[in-house]
Amino acid sequence: MATQQDFNEALLKLAILMYRIDGKIRLNEQELLDEIGDQLDWQGVNSITAVQNQALADVRQAISSNQVEGYLTNLKPALQFDKQQALDTARELMQSDGEEAQQERRLYDLLVQML
Template identity: 75%
Template sequence: MATQQLFNEALLKLAIMMYRIDGKIRLNEQELVDLIADDLAWEGVNSITAVQSQAVAEVRDAIRADKVEAYLAGLKDALMFDKKKALDTARQIMQSDGEEAQKERRLYDYLRQQLLV
């Protein structure tokens, strides 16, 4: 069973993936991810800033290698700790800029219909 901290780290990685997947990084999406990070009860060994920086690099590599689903599958167990919050967070980021990019929608649908079921 995943812990709250593992969930927090996975949620942060999911949030970063959601705003970076379409290749268009908008300020409001970045601000929303920062708000999500600020709201996490962080108890990790590494600082939230360090985890966030590492996640940005991991997400960028997963997108470049076309291994987004595999990357998210690696987060599944931790995200299942609170799958409703994970899905709500993904949806919130997807809708934050007033338009749903196709890649964001596909990723959200994958989460909702296949990964977090």
């Protein structure tokens, strides 16, 4: 069973994936990502910055190697801790720049199916 910290880490990774999936990084998306991180009750062994940095590298790799679905599948058990918050966070990031990219919609739809 996933813990709150497992969920926090998975939610942060999901947010980074949603933020990077369309290849366009906008200031309002970055600000929202920072806000999401600031709101987490972080109790991890690793700092939030370390987890973010590793997640950025992992997300870049998943996108470039066309393994996004596998990356998301690995997050699924922890995201099920609070499905609604995971879906709300993904939707908020998808809509944050006022433009819903096809890649973002596909990823969100996949997340809905998984959860």
